[in-house]
Structures are given as C-alpha cells and as structure tokens.
Amino acid sequence: MTDKSRSGASERAQALASSAPVTLEMVAKRAQVSPSTVSRILNRTATVSGPKKTAVEQAIAELGFVPNPVARGLAGGRTLSIGVVTQAIDSPFYGAALRGIEAKLNPAGYSPLFVSGQWHANTEARCIDMLRSRRVDGIIILMGRLPDQALKAWAKSLPLVVTGRDLQANNLYALNFNNFEGGRLATQHLVELGHRRIAFISGDPEHPDAAERLRGYRAALEQAHIAFRPEWVQQGEYQEQSGQVAVDRLLASGESFTAIFASNDQMAFGAGLGLYRRGVRVPQEMSLVGFDDLPSSLYTTPPLTTIHQPAYELGQVAAQAILELLGGRVPTMQLPAPRLIVRESSSRLS
Amino acid sequence: MTDKSRSGASERAQALASSAPVTLEMVAKRAQVSPSTVSRILNRTATVSGPKKTAVEQAIAELGFVPNPVARGLAGGRTLSIGVVTQAIDSPFYGAALRGIEAKLNPAGYSPLFVSGQWHANTEARCIDMLRSRRVDGIIILMGRLPDQALKAWAKSLPLVVTGRDLQANNLYALNFNNFEGGRLATQHLVELGHRRIAFISGDPEHPDAAERLRGYRAALEQAHIAFRPEWVQQGEYQEQSGQVAVDRLLASGESFTAIFASNDQMAFGAGLGLYRRGVRVPQEMSLVGFDDLPSSLYTTPPLTTIHQPAYELGQVAAQAILELLGGRVPTMQLPAPRLIVRESSSRLS
DNA sequence: TTGTATGCGTTATCAG
DNA sequence: CTGATAACGCATACAA
Numbered sequence: 001m002t003d004k005s006r007s008g009a010s011e012r013a014q015a016l017a018s019s020a021p022v023t024l025e026m027v028a029k030r031a032q033v034s035p036s037t038v039s040r041i042l043n044r045t046a047t048v049s050g051p052k053k054t055a056v057e058q059a060i061a062e063l064g065f066v067p068n069p070v071a072r073g074l075a076g077g078r079t080l081s082i083g084v085v086t087q088a089i090d091s092p093f094y095g096a097a098l099r100g101i102e103a104k105l106n107p108a109g110y111s112p113l114f115v116s117g118q119w120h121a122n123t124e125a126r127c128i129d130m131l132r133s134r135r136v137d138g139i140i141i142l143m144g145r146l147p148d149q150a151l152k153a154w155a156k157s158l159p160l161v162v163t164g165r166d167l168q169a170n171n172l173y174a175l176n177f178n179n180f181e182g183g184r185l186a187t188q189h190l191v192e193l194g195h196r197r198i199a200f201i202s203g204d205p206e207h208p209d210a211a212e213r214l215r216g217y218r219a220a221l222e223q224a225h226i227a228f229r230p231e232w233v234q235q236g237e238y239q240e241q242s243g244q245v246a247v248d249r250l251l252a253s254g255e256s257f258t259a260i261f262a263s264n265d266q267m268a269f270g271a272g273l274g275l276y277r278r279g280v281r282v283p284q285e286m287s288l289v290g291f292d293d294l295p296s297s298l299y300t301t302p303p304l305t306t307i308h309q310p311a312y313e314l315g316q317v318a319a320q321a322i323l324e325l326l327g328g329r330v331p332t333m334q335l336p337a338p339r340l341i342v343r344e345s346s347s348r349l350s
Numbered sequence: 351m352t353d354k355s356r357s358g359a360s361e362r363a364q365a366l367a368s369s370a371p372v373t374l375e376m377v378a379k380r381a382q383v384s385p386s387t388v389s390r391i392l393n394r395t396a397t398v399s400g401p402k403k404t405a406v407e408q409a410i411a412e413l414g415f416v417p418n419p420v421a422r423g424l425a426g427g428r429t430l431s432i433g434v435v436t437q438a439i440d441s442p443f444y445g446a447a448l449r450g451i452e453a454k455l456n457p458a459g460y461s462p463l464f465v466s467g468q469w470h471a472n473t474e475a476r477c478i479d480m481l482r483s484r485r486v487d488g489i490i491i492l493m494g495r496l497p498d499q500a501l502k503a504w505a506k507s508l509p510l511v512v513t514g515r516d517l518q519a520n521n522l523y524a525l526n527f528n529n530f531e532g533g534r535l536a537t538q539h540l541v542e543l544g545h546r547r548i549a550f551i552s553g554d555p556e557h558p559d560a561a562e563r564l565r566g567y568r569a570a571l572e573q574a575h576i577a578f579r580p581e582w583v584q585q586g587e588y589q590e591q592s593g594q595v596a597v598d599r600l601l602a603s604g605e606s607f608t609a610i611f612a613s614n615d616q617m618a619f620g621a622g623l624g625l626y627r628r629g630v631r632v633p634q635e636m637s638l639v640g641f642d643d644l645p646s647s648l649y650t651t652p653p654l655t656t657i658h659q660p661a662y663e664l665g666q667v668a669a670q671a672i673l674e675l676l677g678g679r680v681p682t683m684q685l686p687a688p689r690l691i692v693r694e695s696s697s698r699l700s
Numbered sequence: 701t702t703g704t705a706t707g708c709g710t711t712a713t714c715a716g
Numbered sequence: 717c718t719g720a721t722a723a724c725g726c727a728t729a730c731a732a
Contacts, residue, residue, distance in 0.1 A: 071710045090448060273651055384704075
C-alpha cells in the first residue's frame with residue numbers, strides 16, 4: 001500500500017465524517033431546478049433538456065451527492081438489494097458462489113444480503129420472511145430445501161432464482177448443475193483406469209444433488225457392465241467426518257475395493273484421512289476421486305482428482321439471472337457442463 | 351425433512367404472496383389506538399398502559415404485522431443493519447467469522463451486510479462508503495488494511511469495531527488476537543520436540559498479523575538460545591501456492607531443516623504438497639506446523655499441528671461489541687488466548 | 701399515559 | 717419538458 005492511498009482514504013473519511021448528508025433537495029436548489037428534475041436525471045425516467053441536465057450533474061459532483069437508498073426504498077419500492085439464501089455461509093463451496101454473486105451484483109448497483117439456511121427448510125423459510133420484510137428486490141436461493149410449491153408461491157410476489165433443481169414458473173428461474181453427468185464422469189474415469197471394484201460414498205439421498213450423483217455412478221457402472229452392489233455404497237453427510245467413517249465401514253466390510261468415489265470433496269478428504277490412518281496409500285493401493293473441486297483440493301496430498309463444479313460461475317450466473325428477471329427479461333443463461341479434473345489421487349490399476 | 355415442515359413453509363409462502371403489506375397504521379386502527387402508541391410498544395420507547403398494550407399486541411399477532419425496516423430507517427435513522435467488511439468472503443477463516451457474526455446479530459434483530467475488501471485499502475474505503483450510503487448502524491471491519499487515522503475519523507460518525515489491530519478511540523472498539531503469542535507457542539512446540547533448525551514461512555510483513563507471528567517465532571528461538579538466521583525465513587502471501595514455493599526455495603537453499611512453521615494453515619497446506627512432491631515425509635523427516643486451525647486442517651494427511659485461532663468466536667465477539675457500542679455502552683470483551691493444537695504433522699526429532 | 705402533527709429523502713402522479 | 721404535491725411507513729417532538 002502506498003502512502004498516497006493511505007492518505008486518500010484518511011482524507012475521505014475525514015470529509016465524510018464532518019459533512020452533513022447532502023440531499024437531493026440541496027442538489028435541486030443549487031442547480032436551480034425542482035427536485036423532480038434531479039430525480040429524473042438520476043433515474044433516467046424522462047428526458048431532460050441539455051442545460052438543466054448539465055447544471056444538475058455539476059451540482060451533484062460539487063456536492064458529492066449520493067442518493068439515499070433507504071429513502072429510495074420507501075418511495076420507489078426498490079431497495080437495490082438482493083437477498084441471497086445459502087446453506088452455510090462458511091462452506092468453501094458457498095464462499096466461492098457468494099463471491100461470484102457479489103462480483104456481478106455490485107457493478108449493477110445492487111447489494112447482496114446474505115443469510116444462511118443451515119440446510120433446514122424452516123430456517124430457510126424464516127430467512128425468506130426476513131428478506132421480504134427488508135424489502136429486497138429479489139432473492140437467490142442456493143441449493144435450497146424448500147418444496148417447489150413454496151418457491152412458486154413466493155415467486156408470485158418477488159423475482160426468484162434458485163439453484164440445484166429444475167423448475168419452471170413465472171418470475172422464477174432455476175439453474176441446475178448436471179450432477180448426474182458429473183457422477184458418471186468420475187466413475188467412468190475410474191473404470192477407464194481399469195478399476196472394477198469401485199466404492200461410492202453418497203450424500204443424503206433426500207437431496208437431489210446427492211441422488212443424481214449416485215445415479216451417475218450407477219449409470220457408469222452399468223455402461224461398463226459392472227453389476228451394481230448396494231454394499232459398495234456407504235452413506236455420508238457431505239462432511240469430512242462422514243467420509244472417514246464411511247471408509248472405515250467400507251474397509252471393514254470384507255469387500256475389497258481398488259477405488260473410492262466420494263460424492264463431494266469434503267468427504268473425500270475424510271476418506272483420505274481414513275485411508276492414511278489404516279496405511280492404505282493413495283493412489284498406489286486405492287484411487288480416490290471427489291466431487292466439487294474445492295480450492296483446497298489442489299493442495300491435498302496427493303492432489304485430488306475431482307469433478308469441477310463451477311461455484312464462482314454459479315454465483316455469477318445466478319446474479320445475472322436475477323438481474324434479467326428484475327429487468328423484465330427472461331433469463332436464458334446456463335451453467336457450464338461438469339468437467340473431470342484429473343490429478344494425482346487416481347491412477348491406473350496395476 | 352418431514353412432510354409437516356414442507357407444507358408449513360408452502361402455506362406460509364402462499365399466505366405471504368397474496369396478502370398486501372400490513373402497516374403500523376392498520377394495527378393502530380384495529381387496536382383502537384394511535385399509531386404512536388403502537389410505535390412506542392414496538393420500540394419500548396415509553397410505558398404504555400396494560401389494556402392498550404395487550405390490545406396492540408393482539409392486533410399485531412392477528413394481522414401478522416412486521417415493521418418495515420426501510421421506513422424505520424428513514425424515519426428513525428436506524429436501519430438495524432450492520433456492515434461487515436471482510437477481505438475475502440470465500441476464505442475459510444472469514445467464513446467462520448461471518449457465521450459467528452450472523453449468529454450473534456440475528457437474535458438481536460440486526461442483519462449483517464457483508465462486503466469484501468479484497469485486501470486492498472482503496473476497495474475497503476469504497477466498501478465503507480457504500481455501507482454508509484446504505485445507512486448501516488455500525489460497521490465491523492475484519493482485519494482491515496485502512497490506516498488507523500481513517501478508522502478514527504469514520505468512527506466519529508458511526509460505531510466501529512475493528513479486528514487485527516490495537517486502537518483506542520471513542521465510538522471504536524479494537525479486538526486483537528495475540529499473534530505474537532501464537533507464533534511463539536508454535537515455535538516453542540517444535541523446540542520442545544528437539545528441533546533446532548526451524549524454517550519459517552512468513553506472510554506479508556506489511557500486515558501486522560504476519561509481523562507479529564514472525565516476532566513470536568524469533569522470540570521462541572531466542573528463548574531457546576537458537577540464533578535467528580534470515581535464510582530460515584521465506585516470505586509467502588498467505589496462499590497455498592506461496593507455501594509450496596517457499597518450501598521449494600527452502601529445500602533448494604542448501605540449509606537443512608527438520609521443521610517448518612508456516613504462519614498460516616493455507617501456506618502449510620502448500621508446504622505439505624511441496625514436501626510430498628519431493629518425497630519428504632511428514633512428520634518423519636520434517637515436522638510441519640501451521641497457524642489458524644482451519645476446519646480442513648483436521649483432515650489433511652497427516653492432520654496438521656497448528657495454532658487455534660477462534661474465528662467463530664471472533665465473529666461473535668465482534669458482533670457483541672458493536673451491539674454494546676450501539677447501546678451506548680463500552681465493550682470490554684476480549685478474544686480468547688491462542689492455543690496450540692498438537693496433531694500429527696509434528697513429531698519428536700529422532 | 702396518549703394522541704396529533706411533522707419530517708425522514710425519494711419517487712410518482714398529476715397538472716401545466 | 718417541468719414543477720408542485722402527495723405518498724411511502726414509521727418515529728418523534730410537542731401538546732394534551
């Protein structure tokens with residue numbers, strides 16, 4: 001940081017702290033026009049003559065006027081803020097998505113209001129109530145758990161963008177990632193490396209994401225003429241701990257595997273630890289594949305082969321979609337297809 | 351999720367979507383009192399007689415009235431929202447802190463407004479401008495980069511809680527973690543295990559956190575009568591990648607180490623990969639210690655010995671502090687002391 | 701203790 | 717194209 005930037009910030013702070021808030025009315029007075037005219041220029045809500053326009057713009061610049069979003073919200077009904085419901089604000093996956101949302105929303109003048117639903121439908125409903133009471137202009141729900149019906153109902157009064165499900169409704173846009181294909185790709189990768197005894201650590205089957213990944217796993221097995229066996233799948237809960245537990249069970253089951261596909265990276269990390277504890281080397285004795293491509297997957301030992309889920313882009317696209325909805329347009333954007341990222345935790349069966 | 355909860359949420363959505371917004375005035379009419387009386391009960395701003403009070407409360411319940419925060423903000427100057435400036439909304443460390451903030455703020459009726467400063471003083475200043483323009487009631491700055499002067503100036507017009515520095519001022523509360531002691535503890539741990547050639551991967555020395563951790567490292571060496579050598583420290587940037595690079599340099603330097611202390615976990619992860627790549631086993635041939643105790647540190651192979659930094663509590667405490675400031679009180683809360691978490695990446699020198 | 705009147709800073713609806 | 721004027725929903729002096 002340069003001295004210049006330091007003092008710049010400091011001076012600005014000083015100026016802001018001392019100056020009384022400058023209002024639209026003050027701008028109008030200074031530019032010798034009515035408040036309405038100023039408002040019109042601000043919102044491009046009507047054409048204003050050249051001279052008045054420049055006068056107002058000059059006054060705005062001189063006074064350093066910034067419109068008050070609170071007053072705007074009251075008068076115009078728009079708060080320029082978007083509610084974002086995540087499940088866990090502190091998960092690496094959601095973090096990236098939130099950053100993507102922020103990156104897209106800010107330039108458009110909108111601010112995100114983040115709340116976390118904690119994987120719980122009721123909490124989620126409360127969050128939405130809160131956001132509505134705060135008069136957000138629209139809501140993005142990331143991987144929500146609310147029933148489709150509820151979403152459709154809410155969409156009647158507020159633009160909604162949801163991810164992690166397929167859903168068609170007015171004023172609502174659904175963005176879904178192809179989890180089936182991801183699951184298929186990961187499994188196929190292991191098959192192509194010569195593996196035939198491939199265990200699967202699933203997530204909560206109630207959750208569509210998890211169910212789809214499992215379906216992808218089964219499809220790949222079938223495609224390779226490998227009979228699916230229920231003993232090969234252990235249910236986890238998308239947390240590291242559950243991955244470790246699953247590996248323990250798998251190893252104790254008497255079945256002998258040469259590869260494990262964990263349906264998210266966090267469980268793959270847990271599985272990795274479980275294998276390490278039992279002295280099973282990855283990838284020499286066991287190939288391990290995850291799902292999500294969390295930033296940290298690049299730095300595990302060994303780096304994790306996984307399915308890239310475009311969290312950041314997901315956020316960007318969701319934000320763009322809500323912006324479209326707000327503009328009265330119909331979004332058409334889609335999420336990128338799943339990609340297999342081959343790293344060092346999977347290797348050819350020798 | 352039960353069917354009960356599903357339908358509950360759905361019904362609520364339906365109800366909300368159809369009902370027109372109910373205002374304070376409607377409540378007043380129904381309860382046969384004046385709007386001011388309702389307002390008084392809502393804000394406990396004056397004592398109200400028993401019967402009227404119950405009448406109003408009943409009306410509120412029957413109508414499902416929720417005060418409009420936007421109108422409140424305009425009229426009362428309070429928006430019940432707190433700006434939170436983080437550096438990177440998607441870092442594991444900040445994620446936990448944000449969750450702590452959310453957990454403390456929500457029950458008090460406040461909503462956090464998260465923005466990320468991207469480790470850049472100017473961006474941070476812009477964020478604060480934005481938050482001010484949105485009329486937040488207070489601001490929490492997590493590990494900010496703005497000069498003390500700027501913060502003090504801002505605090506004149508808005509309650510401020512800052513972390514990661516020591517600072518005394520009116521309407522401002524600083525919460526600092528003892529990074530020096532943390533650095534000392536980690537190094538001392540390695541010394542006690544018999545290590546004497548201990549490398550250090552530092553952060554940006556411009557940042558107080560990083561400087562303090564380095565100071566702790568040096569203090570522990572001195573205490574153990576080990577001469578500090580500049581060649582032992584490699585500068586990183588708190589990212590995984592830089593940890594890996596640092597290890598490469600360290601290993602290529604010709605010096606021979608038996609232990610590495612990375613001044614944050616992310617760099618320790620990178621270092622771990624660097625060591626893995628070169629076939630150096632942890633902890634048998636090299637002990638590795640990190641700093642932060644990120645959630646994922648528990649699941650690296652081997653699990654990482656580190657200094658626990660209470661990110662979640664940090665968030666909670668910061669939120670509590672801003673609440674105190676808002677209430678006109680002087681916060682007294684402190685952060686817990688650093689704790690060494692011994693796991694499996696460090697071992698006695700044989 | 702309670703009600704009335706006014707204002708918060710904008711946008712929106714009118715006339716002109 | 718422009719300017720009064722009335723909301724927006726609530727809090728708060730002020731008066732009773």
